[in-house]
Amino acid sequence: MTAFARTQGEAEQAAFAWELRSVNHRYLEPHFKLPESFRSLEPALRERLRAALARGKVDVNLHFHAAEREIDYEVNTQKVRALQKAAGEVAAIAQLTGDLGVCDILQWHGVLQQPELDVDGAAKELLAGFDRAVLALIDARKQEGEKLAALIQQRLNQIEHFVQKVRARMPDVLAEHRARIDARLAELQVEVDADRLTQEIVLLAQKVDVAEELDRLEAHVAEVTRALSAGEPCGRRLDFLMQELNREANTLASKSIVVDVSQAAVELKVLIEQMREQVQ
Structure with a gap:
């Protein structure tokens, strides 16, 4: 039967929201739309949904927004050295002069790296929020x-x-x-x-x-x-x-x-x- 549920929460200095939509269906058919960083949670989400519901086509959406804060970028030193070496070889072959500038290097993909999101640290709060959303969906379906x-x-x-x-x-x-x-x-x-x-x-x-x-x-x-x-x-x-x-x-x-x-x-x-x- 048709129903909708939404829950919100915070995890790892970020805000998240679960949205669940359910319509009539002969069997349980869940569809997940998750940020790429949280794809690993899908098996656990499926098990939780299967334990709570028997039928219905259920669309599950996770909205995850990192909080505004100062980001400590990390420099990929190996890539910087590789770029300098490659630039020197090209200059020697083409008989050119000039070095790569700092801005040129920083614009190269992968030189600056953001700290990876702690998925495991956020998973506990996300799964708890998902459980609350499922309970709200069950209540709406009831x-x-x-x-x-x-x-x-x-x-x-x-x-x-x-x-x-x-x-x-x-x-x-x-x-x-x-x-x-x-x-x-x-x-x-x-x-x-x-x-x-x-x-x-x-x-x-x-x-x-x-x-x-x-x-x-x-x-x-x-x-x-x-x-x-x-x-x-x-x-x-x-x-x-x-x-x-x-x-x-x-x-x-x-x-x-x-x-x-x-x-x-x-x-x-x-x-x-x-x-x-x-x-x-």
Whole structure:
């Protein structure tokens, strides 16, 4: 489910901020955007995220800003000597005069070196800040989940309403169908074998019987309700149950021989699809 979390802190005379964004996904799919100096932290971050979350596409960004301070540059003496030697050889070959100036040498890449950032020293505070961000993300996802659970429960209540409506309607369906057949035969003035007609009505009753589908729909609704109230991750289970609900709704539609039952099946499919979009 969608969520956002941000935490800030300080480490090694620098300010940092973690930003975590999460959207729906079938599996856990983390993406990290870290400064090059902290790439070594990614395995530890993945383990922490995997221990805390089961699903979701999670984007993790680390913003790291060194504090403004006087920098003690170090001179790469080996590179300076190498530059002087190379300049002397070029001058001898080309028969030129003149030495490299101080500014020329300082402009050469790698002559001046900044002290390396103490990654290990900053790692402890960074990981602690990341843990706080993950907890904040979990809390945001929990709040989002509670809202989605309420919306899904509303759809479940509507599904139960349509299931009861169809169940109450089915006893009249065959009687109405038998009446239409009798009216049609009377209109055509055709005599038929009463026993054969009764057999055909029985066969039709078996084909259009949806009692099992209605029972399974009610069972799946009850299981979704139970999963929502269990207080534990249930995304994959809900995804499976949405497939089963959709399967029963399709079967109900295929067996329908009256318009109002077909309309009820369509409404069921719409409600199930709305829930599936939230679950996935």
